Amino acid sequence: MIIIRILHEQAFLQMCNLPIKVVCRANAEYMSPSGKVPFIHVGNQVVSELGPIVQFVKAKGHSLSDGLDEVQKAEMKAYMELVNNMLLTAELYLQWCDEATVGEITHARYGSPYPWPLNHILAYQKQWEVKRKMKAIGWGKKTLDQVLEDVDQCCQALSQRLGTQLYFFNKQPTELDALVFGHLYTILTTQLTNDELSEKVKNYSNLLAFCRRIEQHYFEDRGKGRLS
Amino acid sequence: MAAPLELSCWGGGWGLPSVHSESLVVMAYAKFSGAPLKVNVIDNTWRGSRGDVPILTTEDNIVSQPAKILNFLRKQKYNADYELSAKQGADTLAYIALLEEKLLPAVLHTFWVESDNYFTVTKPWFASQIPFPLSLILPGRMSRGALNRILLTRGQPPLYHLREVEAQIYRDAKECLNLLSNRLGTSQFFFGNTPSTLDAYVFGFLAPLYKVRFPKIQLQEHLKQLSNLCRFCDDILSSYFRISLGAFSCVNRYQQQIDFGEVHSHDSTTRKLIASEWRHLSSWTRYGRCKSAETHTTCK
Numbered sequence: 001m002i003i004i005r006i007l008h009e010q011a012f013l014q015m016c017n018l019p020i021k022v023v024c025r026a027n028a029e030y031m032s033p034s035g036k037v038p039f040i041h042v043g044n045q046v047v048s049e050l051g052p053i054v055q056f057v058k059a060k061g062h063s064l065s066d067g068l069d070e071v072q073k074a075e076m077k078a079y080m081e082l083v084n085n086m087l088l089t090a091e092l093y094l095q096w097c098d099e100a101t102v103g104e105i106t107h108a109r110y111g112s113p114y115p116w117p118l119n120h121i122l123a124y125q126k127q128w129e130v131k132r133k134m135k136a137i138g139w140g141k142k143t144l145d146q147v148l149e150d151v152d153q154c155c156q157a158l159s160q161r162l163g164t165q166l167y168f169f170n171k172q173p174t175e176l177d178a179l180v181f182g183h184l185y186t187i188l189t190t191q192l193t194n195d196e197l198s199e200k201v202k203n204y205s206n207l208l209a210f211c212r213r214i215e216q217h218y219f220e221d222r223g224k225g226r227l228s
Numbered sequence: 229m230a231a232p233l234e235l236s237c238w239g240g241g242w243g244l245p246s247v248h249s250e251s252l253v254v255m256a257y258a259k260f261s262g263a264p265l266k267v268n269v270i271d272n273t274w275r276g277s278r279g280d281v282p283i284l285t286t287e288d289n290i291v292s293q294p295a296k297i298l299n300f301l302r303k304q305k306y307n308a309d310y311e312l313s314a315k316q317g318a319d320t321l322a323y324i325a326l327l328e329e330k331l332l333p334a335v336l337h338t339f340w341v342e343s344d345n346y347f348t349v350t351k352p353w354f355a356s357q358i359p360f361p362l363s364l365i366l367p368g369r370m371s372r373g374a375l376n377r378i379l380l381t382r383g384q385p386p387l388y389h390l391r392e393v394e395a396q397i398y399r400d401a402k403e404c405l406n407l408l409s410n411r412l413g414t415s416q417f418f419f420g421n422t423p424s425t426l427d428a429y430v431f432g433f434l435a436p437l438y439k440v441r442f443p444k445i446q447l448q449e450h451l452k453q454l455s456n457l458c459r460f461c462d463d464i465l466s467s468y469f470r471i472s473l474g475a476f477s478c479v480n481r482y483q484q485q486i487d488f489g490e491v492h493s494h495d496s497t498t499r500k501l502i503a504s505e506w507r508h509l510s511s512w513t514r515y516g517r518c519k520s521a522e523t524h525t526t527c528k
Contacts, residue, residue, distance in 0.1 A: 070410040071410055071411055071413075073407075073410075074407035074408070074410050074411045075319065075322065075411075077326060077407060078319070078322035078323045078325065078326040078407070079322045081322065081325040081326040081328075081329040081330065082321055082322040082325035082326075084325070084329060085325040085328060085329055086325065132380060133380045133381065136373070136376050136377040136380045136381065137377065137380075137381060138293065153321065154321070156318070157317070157318035157321045157322065158318070160314040160315055160317065160318040161315060161318045161319070161322075163315070
């Protein structure tokens with residue numbers, strides 16, 4: 001989750017041409033006002049999560065979606081919710097509700113900063129919380145195949161919306177592009193027990209090309225791309 | 229010959245074929261796509277399930293949840309999205325996600341969590357539709373489910389108080405309504421001149437909010453200012469459900485409480501008695517003893 005979120009916000013800030021410095025801190029979660037990482041620290045203000053960061057940056061006079069009309073802004077917000085609704089939930093499901101992934105990767109990774117037995121307790125607690133949330137939104141009884149089908153449907157919608165354009169709206173990137181890039185890049189580059197999730201994304205060549213384009217354009221100074 | 233399709237769903241009121249959003253979505257889609265549905269309204273018999281309503285039953289299948297039911301109907305060749313382009317199909321998914329993320333929490337709150345609304349309108353209505361003792365259990369369970377969903381999806385730090393979550397979800401819902409209104413503009417439906425899946429979803433979510441008479445109505449007031457969305461709901465009601473807009477209007481809120489049993493009742497005096505007993509109990513907890521004594525006398 002941390003990896004995904006860093007990419008959304010970082011991509012957004014770089015698209016705005018704002019100079020940023022990425023700093024890693026072990027107590028980052030506790031420094032953040034919402035408990036979520038990453039967050040931005042500007043002067044004496046601290047803002048976390050993509051939505052508030054976008055609002056903050058907009059208040060300072062930088063916005064990626066000023067050129068959109070009202071109907072396009074509605075569409076952009078709708079597609080952002082689609083990504084949150086389907087992709088984010090599917091990623092959570094795969095991390096915490098797919099027993100194979102949980103056993104082999106998630107538990108160990110989530111509990112790794114903590115000593116025994118805290119590592120197990122916190123991991124189980126997190127898993128219980130996620131399962132509760134899944135049940136509340138109606139994903140409790142979904143199988144892995146159904147979740148993968150939802151991801152496919154979401155990618156298909158994004159691919160159809162993107163078409164042959166460079167970005168989702170006009171020729172300039174918007175918050176939606178940052179969000180989609182963050183999710184797709186993480187899906188494509190994170191190693192899991194099976195590759196089905198990344199295979200679903202790879203079926204859509206325009207989405208792959210989109211991710212490569214953003215990686216090359218905005219992240220090329222961070223070393224060679226991982227999408228080649 | 230297609231297998232008969234039966235839909236179990238919650239009943240209607242206030243001029244609507246159903247007051248339950250999900251049931252209304254399916255009913256609207258069936259009308260738009262021409263699917264011949266036999267609608268079985270939940271009543272006070274013990275027939276059928278109430279938990280996961282709406283439920284579509286055919287000879288070989290039982291399907292629940294609106295998205296799955298609509299998919300099933302499409303596979304049976306009842307497709308309201310036939311004329312949509314690929315991009316419009318993608319937009320449909322996106323707008324449905326917007327409705328579920330931004331509007332649904334506030335609708336759930338208005339119906340099931342806001343105490344004045346829940347105890348005076350929602351709980352009595354739903355309790356009056358089902359047999360005793362389920363009427364004592366199910367509305368409470370639905371209310372807890374709604375609160376759970378709101379807190380689990382939106383109640384994360386830094387929003388520690390329910391009041392702050394409420395403020396945020398109503399802000400989001402108003403923004404969502406504005407976005408929908410902008411998107412609809414002056415068109416009759418969201419995509420062209422024929423209704424599609426998105427129209428069914430928007431109608432299903434908006435119509436109960438628009439029509440049901442609540443004591444606490446901040447979201448409803450906001451919706452009523454968006455005249456194109458109101459016109460959208462009224463057009464669908466009059467074209468596809470042929471319910472006149474003046475039906476089921478109630479004189480005032482207190483009268484409305486008494487009207488529940490009569491508008492939706494069958495001829496069961498037992499049922500009216502149970503419903504009135506339940507209103508008495510609701511009033512007792514909500515308004516205190518003085519008012520309940522008055523209600524008790526009136527109902528008896």
